[in-house]
Amino acid sequence: MSSIINIQRLSKTYTEKGSNIRSTALDDITLAIESGDFVAIAGPSGSGKTTLLNIIGALDTPTSGEVVVDGTLLSSLNSARLAEFRLKKIGFVFQAYNLVTTLTAIENTEYVALLQGISNKRRQHEAYQILKDLGLENCVNRRPGELSGGQQQRVAIARAILAQPKLVLADEPTANLDSRTGSDLIDLMKTMGSTLGITFIFATHDKMVMDKAKTLIQLHDGKIIA
Amino acid sequence: MSTFIKIAWRNIARSPARSLITISAISIGLCSLIFLKGFVNGADQQMAENYTGLLIGHIQIHKKGFQKNMSVEKSLGGLETIKDALRKTPQTAVFSERVKDFALISSPEGSAGILLLGVDPVTEKNVSTIHKRVNKGEFLKKGDDDKILIGAQLSGNLKAEIGDKVVIMSQASDGSVAAAAYEVAGIIETGAEEIDKGLAIITLKAAQSLLVLNGKVSEIAVKTGSLKEVDAATKILKAKIDQAKFEVLNWKEISPQVYQWLQFDAVFTNLILFIVLLVVATGILNTILMAVLERTREFGIMLALGTRPGQIVFTVAAESFFLGLIGTFTGALLGTLLVIFFGANGIDLSVISNALNTLYYDSIIYPRSGWIDIAIYSLIVLTVSITISIIPALKASRLSPIEAIRHI
Numbered sequence: 225m226s227s228i229i230n231i232q233r234l235s236k237t238y239t240e241k242g243s244n245i246r247s248t249a250l251d252d253i254t255l256a257i258e259s260g261d262f263v264a265i266a267g268p269s270g271s272g273k274t275t276l277l278n279i280i281g282a283l284d285t286p287t288s289g290e291v292v293v294d295g296t297l298l299s300s301l302n303s304a305r306l307a308e309f310r311l312k313k314i315g316f317v318f319q320a321y322n323l324v325t326t327l328t329a330i331e332n333t334e335y336v337a338l339l340q341g342i343s344n345k346r347r348q349h350e351a352y353q354i355l356k357d358l359g360l361e362n363c364v365n366r367r368p369g370e371l372s373g374g375q376q377q378r379v380a381i382a383r384a385i386l387a388q389p390k391l392v393l394a395d396e397p398t399a400n401l402d403s404r405t406g407s408d409l410i411d412l413m414k415t416m417g418s419t420l421g422i423t424f425i426f427a428t429h430d431k432m433v434m435d436k437a438k439t440l441i442q443l444h445d446g447k448i449i450a
Numbered sequence: 451m452s453t454f455i456k457i458a459w460r461n462i463a464r465s466p467a468r469s470l471i472t473i474s475a476i477s478i479g480l481c482s483l484i485f486l487k488g489f490v491n492g493a494d495q496q497m498a499e500n501y502t503g504l505l506i507g508h509i510q511i512h513k514k515g516f517q518k519n520m521s522v523e524k525s526l527g528g529l530e531t532i533k534d535a536l537r538k539t540p541q542t543a544v545f546s547e548r549v550k551d552f553a554l555i556s557s558p559e560g561s562a563g564i565l566l567l568g569v570d571p572v573t574e575k576n577v578s579t580i581h582k583r584v585n586k587g588e589f590l591k592k593g594d595d596d597k598i599l600i601g602a603q604l605s606g607n608l609k610a611e612i613g614d615k616v617v618i619m620s621q622a623s624d625g626s627v628a629a630a631a632y633e634v635a636g637i638i639e640t641g642a643e644e645i646d647k648g649l650a651i652i653t654l655k656a657a658q659s660l661l662v663l664n665g666k667v668s669e670i671a672v673k674t675g676s677l678k679e680v681d682a683a684t685k686i687l688k689a690k691i692d693q694a695k696f697e698v699l700n701w702k703e704i705s706p707q708v709y710q711w712l713q714f715d716a717v718f719t720n721l722i723l724f725i726v727l728l729v730v731a732t733g734i735l736n737t738i739l740m741a742v743l744e745r746t747r748e749f750g751i752m753l754a755l756g757t758r759p760g761q762i763v764f765t766v767a768a769e770s771f772f773l774g775l776i777g778t779f780t781g782a783l784l785g786t787l788l789v790i791f792f793g794a795n796g797i798d799l800s801v802i803s804n805a806l807n808t809l810y811y812d813s814i815i816y817p818r819s820g821w822i823d824i825a826i827y828s829l830i831v832l833t834v835s836i837t838i839s840i841i842p843a844l845k846a847s848r849l850s851p852i853e854a855i856r857h858i
Contacts, residue, residue: 283754283852304758311756318855322751326460331453338453339756383755 228390228423229257229280234289236275236446249275251446253289257439259390262417263425264437271443273427274395280425281314281393282306294390311339315384315422317394323368323379330355330364333382340387347386354382358412374405381409385416392417395427403432410436454761458768461741462776469773472737476777477784479730480831483723484785484824485792488817490719492793494712495818498677501708501810502701503579504640505567505649507671508680509542509687509700516668517699522551522623525666526696532670535690541674541683546573549657550668553620553628555600555650559609564600564650566618568657568668577673580638580651587612587636595656598632601646602639610634618650622662630660642810708810723827727834735838738770742842749846750854759847766843767836774835782828789819 236250250272257263265273278284279291282298291298294313301309310316315336323332330351337347355364358378368376377397384392394413398406410433417424426433434440442450462469502508510517511532516524526532529547536542549568554561571590575581581589590597598616600608610616614634622628632652640646658665674683684700691698702709742749749762796814803813 278852281754307753307756307758310754316754318751322747322855324457324748324752326457326464327453331456335453336755339758339761 226259227256228259228294230292231255232290234286237287248446253448259423260421261423262414262438264434265427265441266429266434267443272446273443277393277395277427282310313390315389315392317380317384317397319396319399323376325368328365328367329360329379332379333386336383337387350386354386358382373400377409391423393425398430398433407432454765455768458765459772461769462772468737472773473777475733476730476774477781479726480778480781481785482726483827484819485788487823488789488819492817493811493815494715496812497810505578505580506701506704507577508674509672509684510704511670512697514695514697520550522661525663525668527666532691539683539686541679542672543675544576545670545672546570546577547654547667548669548671549654551620551661553618555616555618557608557610557616560607562604562607564648567651568654569651570654577671583638583640584636585639589636590653595653596632597635599636599638599651600634601649602637603647605637624662628660731834731838734835738839738842742846746854749849750851754851762847763843766846767839770839771836774832778828778832782824786824789817792817
């Protein structure tokens with residue numbers, strides 16, 4: 225299998241505004257992730273999981289080192305190209321569901337596909353189909369406020385995978401869910417990952433998620449320890 | 451774009467109280483703009499109509515130099531040419547001949563310098579409203595060549611009442627002393643001091659006879675169809691009437707101070723309107739900024755998912771447009787209804803009628819607004835509501851997705 229992600233000597237340091245105090249979030253990380261893998265990046269709070277995920281997702285830039293995602297060197301892209309890259313290659317699932325509150329479940333699901341310019345008819349059909357597959361066919365016209373946490377997170381997953389990205393990044397996707405719902409959700413993503421050939425990367429400190437991952441990367445103080 | 455329009459539209463319902471406050475601010479602001487403009491328009495138009503209608507008329511035609519140096523020597527002859535020009539000018543609805551001269555009026559109790567006006571009792575009623583201001587006695591009739599009307603204050607100063615005799619003295623056009631006695635037939639009260647204190651009116655025939663004018667007159671007072679036609683009529687008459695011999699002056703040229711007052715009033719009103727507009731704009735800016743701040747996280751998510759900054763700007767501007775559209779519609783409707791209602795029923799300001807009358811304003815003001823005024827103000831308010839939203843819209847579009855997502 226080929227690598228979808230290649231990271232060479234990645235470091236990220238933050239300087240506090242108004243002072244010269246620097247803190248290291250990621251320290252000289254070298255990493256490769258195979259296409260289609262189901263990866264959990266684990267570690268305690270402040271270990272650099274979210275920072276690593278944000279850099280892989282082209283939401284943040286490294287202080288040094290190289291990140292290549294699906295053959296693209298991220299540092300070679302300007303902000304507009306990075307936005308386009310995120311739109312076309314990456315699906316995001318955030319911790320706090322983060323749906324657009326004024327859109328219904330099906331409209332939220334369609335959102336990324338809409339930005340990609342997929343035709344109205346096709347994306348509506350596919351959005352309904354995917355929501356149906358996720359057991360949400362009765363909730364398609366409900367807004368986020370009318371959905372439970374688990375249902376919202378499933379809509380977020382539907383939104384992330386509808387446009388069939390190469391990579392889905394999920395930051396603590398089970399953090400706000402009960403263990404049963406969280407476990408079902410991870411199983412669902414695992415199934416979809418293998419069915420659709422999508423690489424899933426989770427940032428988590430949930431042991432259940434770590435146990436279900438094919439590959440586990442453990443971070444501590446910005447370094448890979450296992 | 452439809453999804454972004456949908457997001458914008460639904461955001462209005464997302465925080466009903468905030469949206470209602472914004473819509474109310476826009477509505478009340480626009481309603482105030484329209485009503486205020488209507489009120490000032492109405493008051494100024496009434497003032498201009500009262501001022502010109504009372505005695506001056508819309509246009510006056512004299513022998514050249516008469517306006518600067520009023521004297522019987524500068525009387526108009528050859529009236530037919532001028533009358534012909536007037537008849538052929540579509541805007542000049544009616545006109546009346548007058549004699550004007552400075553004179554001395556005396557009674558057994560005193561004397562005073564006055565402006566003596568000789569008018570045709572029939573045609574004068576077409577060009578001025580002075581006949582409506584006779585509060586004691588009655589206006590002159592044809593053949594009342596031995597009668598006189600005097601101002602109320604003048605009547606008090608001379609202690610001359612209806613039926614009393616007064617004597618007018620002046621210099622006739624042939625250089626002789628002109629003097630004649632007249633019976634007071636009416637007392638004029640206008641509220642304007644210069645008229646009430648210093649005007650006497652006799653018939654045109656009596657004035658021509660007194661001043662030995664041999665059929666000549668001092669001026670022809672002209673009334674056009676409306677004040678709006680004055681400029682056009684003046685232009686036409688100036689072209690038709692020999693400017694080397696005669697002067698054609700409209701009311702703005704005769705009383706530049708009154709015209710300048712109206713212009714100052716318009717500028718002052720526009721300044722107030724501008725301040726109201728600023729308040730409205732600040733209200734909109736504040737609300738949209740709050741709305742953007744409240745949705746920082748959501749904009750962060752949208753940007754992270756690949757939404758282009760331009761699409762964020764569009765969403766915020768569209769929301770502001772919808773708020774502006776609803777606010778503008780209700781504001782324009784309310785403002786128009788207020789102008790229509792008070793335009794028909796008037797606003798009674800009789801508690802300050804003395805001050806108003808002195809300035810030729812009516813005690814009851816009838817607001818007037820043209821559709822163009824309403825359309826312009828509506829368009830300005832709508833444009834301001836969209837333009838002002840660009841600031842928060844740009845702010846939202848320039849958010850860093852990571853920082854925005856972390857925003858609580």
